[in-house]
Amino acid sequence: MITIREVAEQAGVSVATVSRVLNNHPSSSEKARLAVQSAVEKLGYHPNANAQALASQTSETIGVVVTDVTDPFFAILVKAVDKVAETHQKTILIGIGYHNAEKERKAIDTLLRKRCSCLVVHSKALSDDELRGYLARISGMVIINRVVQGYENRCVSLDNKKGTFLATETLIRLGHKHIGYIGSNHQITDETERIKGYLTALEHYHIPVSEHFIAHSSPDFEGGEEAMINLLSYNSDLTAVVAYNDSMAAGAISVLNENNINVPKQFSIIGFDDMPIARYLIPKLTTIRYPIDLMATYAANLALSLVDNKVKKPVHIQFNPTLVRRFSTENFL
Known part of the structure; x- marks a missing residue:
């Protein structure tokens, strides 16, 4: 050489x-x-790229930490960051956290050792205090899908509560009065906010809620199946469900079909995220759009701007969810 x-x-x-x-x-x-x-x-x-990075204390890379790259949600996030990186003649390095604090910490530290001066971090397991420590040291670090107190202006989030309120309200306006909720068993803010939106909507419209109307399981297809089986076992009067995400909604629809319960004529269901699977289910899934592509694009641009000192006073951006109406919901008479 x-x-x-x-x-x-x-x-x-x-x-x-x-x-x-x-x-x-x-x-x-x-x-x-x-x-x-x-x-x-x-x-x-x-x-030598590494030598240049050491000399300049920076590199031509953007670090991205996600929970699981096999999940379509995070694949969309990574693709959006990569597009921003390409625009700025940079490449991306990816770390995976798997909802585990030690793995999230290792992913961030590894990217820092590789001289990533810009980081877009999706962390659910690390504490706010530990994330504040990283944010204090890394000027180009941005948190996505979470708000860390004291660093709100470097956080990009979604109004999860508004999303499930909108989903539940939609079902109520279609005539449903017995509405269940399928939630994630992960102890994260997304689940806390989404079940709160569901409960708030029921309270707002003076509809009573039963503890047997709520079931939690893993936030995937199998978890949706398990939760829907539990709901059907406890309840004979449910006519609709709000699901934590589209994968759980897909699992729920599978169970409903197996039990000869027609969606949407006998039962309506609304998912969350608007992942590609929502358009290919039978029936196509009514869902709440989570604009993760727009959020990731904004987060990556913010991280780059912070490093280049182009943003003097960034503001906290909270994106809004929207309803995507397809064919898994129908008026209930």
Whole structure:
């Protein structure tokens, strides 16, 4: 491998001069620039990216921490950040947390060791105090899908409560009075906020709620199946369900079909997230859109701007959920 010292010897200049030319430093003379460029071409020299990062205390990468890259939700998040990175001639490095504090911590620390000056972090397991510690040290770190007190202006979130309120209200306006809720068994703020939106809507419309109308399980297809089985076992009068996410809604629909309960003629269901699966279920799923693509794009641009000191006073951005009406809901008479 050709070194910078060999380039300097070929060009007849110092190593420092080669470094200045390669980094487009204004103090480089035209004569030195031409000599170095000629030596670089003749020797086929390629600058070492890691060495450049160490010298500049930065790198051409954006770090992204997500829970699970196999989940379509996080795949969309990563793709959105990657598009922003490409626009700025950067690449991305990915860390995976799996809802585990130690793994989230390791993912962040690994990206920092790789000189990622910009980080978009989706963390659910680390405490607010630990995240505040990272935010205090890393000026280009942005938290997505969570709000950390004291750093609200570097957090990008969704109004989850509003989303499930809207879903429940939609079912009420369709005539449903016995509405269940399928929630996640993960102890995270998303679940806390979403069940609160469901309960708030019922209270607002003076509809009583039973503890047997609520079931929790893993936030995936299998969890949706298990939760729907539990709801049907306890209740014979349920006519609708609000699900924590689209995967759980898909599992619930599968159980309803197996029990010859027609969706939507006999039973309506609304999901959350508007993932691609929602458009291909039978029937196509009415759901709450989670604009994670827009949120991730905003978060990545914010992280870059913070590092470049282009944002003097960023503001907390909370995105709004919207209803996507398809065919899993119908008027109930």
